[in-house]
Amino acid sequence: MAVNVLRVVLGDQLSIGLSALVDLDPRHDMVLMAEAMEECTYVPHHGKKVVLVLSAMRHFAAFVRGRGIRVRYVRLDDPANTQTLAGEVRRAVADLKPSRVVVTEPGEYRVLTGMREWCEGIEILPDSRFICSVADFRLWASQRHGLRMEFFYRDMRRRTGLLMTASGEPEGGRWNFDAENRKRLPADPAIPDRIRFPPDSSTGEVMELVRTRVTGGFADVDGFDFPVTRDQAQAALADFIAHRLPGFGDWQDAMQTGQPTLFHAVISPALNVGLLDPLEICQLVEAAWRAGRVRLNAAEGFIRQIIGWREFVRGIYWLKMPEYGALNVLGAERPLPGFFWNGKTDMACVKAVVQQTRRDAYAHHIQRLMVMGNFALLAGLHPDEVDEWYLAVYADAYQWVEMPNTRGMALFADGGIVGSKPYAASGAYINRMSNYCRGCAFDVKQATGPTACPFNFLYWDFIARHAARFASNVRMAMPLRNLERMEPVRRDTIRMQAAAFLEALQ
Ligand SMILES: Cc1cc2nc3c(=O)[nH]c(=O)nc-3n(C[C@H](O)[C@H](O)[C@H](O)COP(=O)(O)OP(=O)(O)OC[C@H]3O[C@@H](n4cnc5c(N)ncnc54)[C@H](O)[C@@H]3O)c2cc1C
Ligand code: SF4
Known part of the structure; x- marks a missing residue:
């Protein structure tokens, strides 16, 4: 049967009220959904993130079909799959010859740039799933x-x-x-x-597919229990509100x-x-x-x-965007240390968050901001590498939300567009808000010496390194004053310890 409008739905667009679907005519239109290896591997995504997207896509396709709508669904292991979104749209257009191709704008600049070239005359609609357009x-x-x-x-x-x-x-x-x-x-x-959602047979199939085909990701799929349907997501929300x-x-x-x-x-x-x-x-x-x-x-x-x-x-x-993706106003150039990926560090707070992230593809905001982000900020890790890490390891990571949080809020690489001051903190903050320090090889009360908490000397080294830049920021006046009051010998010792620590990181 001929297709009038081909309606492309991406893996993070699983909403029946999506702008690309609202005026769908089931008699003449068709939905296209494609699992593309390119999207599964452009950063080393956590296996659970890939399972979430693919399983939720398959459940959504079944739901849409249940409403009498035709869906062309291309699975990852389909031999004809070109493994790119562009390739699958072009293949569908060649096969179906629709009179129009419609899609909702994506969540990443990278995809938007490519989308404009998918096919001639493609109509890209605003994403109405946000309160502010x-x-x-x-x-x-x-x-x-x-x-x-x-x-x-x-x-x-x-x-x-x-x-x-x-x-x-x-x-x-x-x-x-x-x-x-x-x-x-x-x-x-x-x-x-x-509340947890044990995988049904469809999710189990996806887990096996990801285990065998999508290799090289941050962590594996075992124990996957995220909601993958709207009913499950609503149950998870109700559970949160109640408990x-x-x-x-x-x-x-x-x-x-x-x-x-x-x-x-x-x-x-x-x-x-x-x-x-x-x-x-x-x-x-x-x-x-x-x-x-x-x-x-x-x-x-x-x-x-x-x-x-x-x-x-x-x-x-x-x-x-796109300028935002290149901002690095603090000139942070250090590569990401291996423990961001494997959790092998004596810093109990960092170890706990990385291990949890590997297991769950989840960490809450303060863990992301004040442990991992804070370390990356103080140590001067390159924003590109930090961005890639956050985009890969969390199940909720898409560039529109990940990047301003990472480059802006956590790293201050945007010079203050998102936040008015860097979220830099010594170990005292982590000690106040957690019990991590009790089980740590380092002493949160020490700023120098062999057992000093790295967050302490890195914090003062960070303030000293960027003192000139922060001088005009009233919200940084207090730490700058405290740095000035510090005995020069103590300041030098702190900075030497920070330099040795950072050198050893590499
Ligand atoms: C460095 C860094 C990277 C982050 N990357 C992401 C990311 O890739 N994807 C993502 O959704 N969130 C990201 N966040 C924001 C926040 O950490 C997560 O939204 C939150 O931890 C999700 O868990 P939750 O649903 O339990 O959130 P809750 O703490 O229960 O908050 C409820 C909801 O509020 C929203 N929210 C809270 N804080 C933020 C925020 N700063 N920015 C945007 N939404 C927020 C989320 O939708 C979240 O589900 C990041 C934060 C930091 C500091
Ligand atoms: S002592 Fe320092 S490194 Fe150890 S858990 Fe506390 S803040 Fe983290």
């Missing part, structure tokens, strides 16, 4: 001198009406309860485990050995492939607060992450 963010940014998430977030609150009073004021009289999100965990916290959201507000920044999830949602893998909708998530969280099931600091803190940070970093990505 790329065009709206551009307009918002054009009206401001500095782009600060907090002001963007307030606009998103006004626009969505989330946690707003009838008279247009923020509920609770404040926009932000951030200061109430940083409590230390009690000694023996009761942490509800997250962990109440603790999210207080302990958002905490870290604990052997507790990878704590009170976090672990919804980003499902959300970023399209199985959940950001506004729907926030409305459910708001409803839980209005029903008195969670406190305002939990609901506000969580909603801020989604309509604030998530939308903000996406806006920044599309506003600043």
Whole structure:
């Protein structure tokens, strides 16, 4: 049967309301979905990330077919598969000769550039699954001198009406309860485990495929248990709201050995492939607060992450690419040490996060930012290598969200576009927010000497290395003053120890 419109759906576009699908005519149109080896291997993705995308794609294709829609689905092991998205679109166009080819804009600049060349006249539609469109963010940014998430977030609150009073004021009289999100965990916290989804036969098949065909990735697929359908993703969200959201507000920044999830949602893998909708998530969280099931600091803190940070970093990505991907204002040139991949280090905090990341393809925000990102910042690791690592190892990683978080928030390689100051911290921060230091070969109280915590001497070395650049940043005044007050001998000893440590890293 002839095809009128060929509608291409990518692996992170698994939403029935996708702009490329909304006006689909089941009698004349066809959906194209293709598993491409190029996409599975352009960075050494965690095996569980590849399983998530491929399994969720297969389940989505089955769901779409169940609605009477024709789907041309190309599996990774199909002998005719060209293993690139471009190749599969061209092959489908040659076979089906559709009158139009329609696709929703992708989440990565790399794919957008290639997409324009997929076939003549390809129609690329805006991605309506975000609250703020790329065009709206551009307009918002054009009206401001500095782009600060907090002001963007307030606009998103006004626009969505989330946690707003009838008279247009923020509920609770404040926009932000951030200061109430940083409590230390009690000694023996009761942490509800997250709901897990054992693989069905379709996911099992994908796991075997990835195990045998997609080699060279960061870690293997064993123990895969992420949601792969919309029903499962909704169940995971409901489980979070009922059991962990109440603790999210207080302990958002905490870290604990052997507790990878704590009170976090672990919804980003499902959300970023399209199985959940950001506004729907926030409305459910708001409803839980209005029903008195969670406190305002939990609901506000969580909603801020989604309509604030998530939308903000996406806006920044599309506003600043492709130049953003080359920014390295601190001139960080050091290669990534091997322990980022294998976890072989005596630093208990880094070891715990890498081991957890290998096992789960997940780490929560503070682990990503204040352990791995902080180390990469202080040690001056090259942003390209750090970017590639984050893109590869986390199941929720797509460049639109990964890059501004890594290059901007964690590495300050963008000179302050995402954050107004570097998130640099000594071991004292990690010690305050976790129990990692108790089991560490290093002493978090020492800044020099054979057992000194590397985060301590690296922190002061970082401040000293970039003192001239930070001199005009009022938010860096305190550490610069403390550095100045330091005995010159102590400063020299710290810097020598940092130099020796960094030399040995290589
Ligand atoms: C260096 C670095 C790299 C990161 N890379 C990614 C990435 O590739 N993909 C990704 O989705 N997030 C990334 N983040 C943001 C954040 O760490 C994850 O979204 C979060 O850990 C996902 O786990 P969760 O669902 O349990 O989140 P929760 O802590 O429960 O938060 C709820 C949701 O808020 C959103 N969110 C929270 N913080 C951010 C943020 N800074 N930017 C964007 N969305 C946010 C996510 O959708 C998340 O699912 C990164 C952060 C850092 C510091
Ligand atoms: S002592 Fe330093 S290296 Fe060890 S866990 Fe604490 S912060 Fe990490």
